[in-house]
Amino acid sequence: MARPAEEAVIAQKGYAVPEALVSTEWVAQHLEDPSVRVVESDEDVLLYDMGHIPGAVKIDWHTDLQDPVVRDYIDPQRFAALASSRGISRDTTVVFYGDKNNWWACYAFWAFKLFGHPDCRIMDGGRKKWEAEGRPMTRDVPSYAPASYPVPRREDAPIRAFRQDVEAHVRAGRPLVDVRSPQEYRGELLHMPDYPQEGALRGGHIPGARNVPWVMAIQEDGTFKPADALRAIYQEQAGLSPQDDIVAYCRIGERSAHTWFVLTYLLGYPRVRNYDGSWTEWGNLVRAPIER
């Protein structure tokens, strides 16, 4: 069903796992496909209500994916219920898209991978590209029959780093990538005197972390840069090599999920973990080492 020309564009970008991305055209061709569920995940909580891809459901990083009390993700029972309520079964192809160059879409993708959902994709270019191409948007909220979704196992270890992991990582001198802005990385106040610095008591970065702002991976039209350009940034400039054990972090783990996606699926790095505690945890930890 895919138009070869559109998918060829992605294929030519030289990614390690090209099928992790689909084009806007591919999505347009699969709007009626019952084996595909399109999921919008945004920072802006009202965008979906104002208009979304026909048939797309909404999953909110804050209210749907996070535990309402403990700082953690939902448990497997709740994940199964969430998927079921969106008409997603274990063999559904889930295509994520969203605002801010798919920043939150990648976060939702990462959260789905904590529960081992097999077939997850990102729509290259996100909401911005879909809108720019003048493709249809609707305010109709679709309703799908609840799908059967077995309660999965949540496996954090392969893709999620905790504070203790990061402490060990720092001691061992293994690579960390801080994907926030250079100002946040350097611990400079951003002229917001009455606002806590990134929700943390201290500014700066985890010792040894290299700074590669997440948005470096994106082109003007919202799509990901080709693999060659990404390798130049992450491998040649930042010195992150494919055999490294890498931890990515930002403020709460959202922007770093985007970089995790880039390193894991577009460049094929097998050992990348997202530290979702990120700066809001590290910058508040008593006696945690910090560099500026």
Add this chain to the structure above:
Amino acid sequence: MSTVTPGEGCTAHRPPVAGKLDPETRLQVVTDHYQNPRHFGALPEATVVLPGGNPGCGDVVVIYLRAEGERLVDVKYEGQGCTVSQAAASLLLEHLHATGLDPDAVLAMDYRFMEELLGNDLVRARPRCATLALGTLKSAIQAWRRKLRAGTHQG
């Protein structure tokens, strides 16, 4: 000097609240405030200019407050960011102007007031965005009052 007792701030002046509207109308009102913000812009002769926000996420609000002595005469804002953070600022300033620019009423407002203005679900879904303008406005009023006290002491 305040005529507002604690907890009364939300009910003393009944504002045009969006939070109680049906979801479709509420969405229209909030979207309209986002697209056509009220009291938007800089105040060249502001007594206090106070930026607030989360640069990491991209939601920023700057409050401009102009006072004559102990009277508040104008409040405007500039900002950029998500629909909730910007519409909340516009709705809040519209309410403030409609109810007579009472600084003590603002200081008595809390997130429950923002729930009335925007709706419980929006405030709970994005508490930081929904309360950004209110927090910044309160800080601006407190900064103005500090300035006023400092001026009195000097004088």
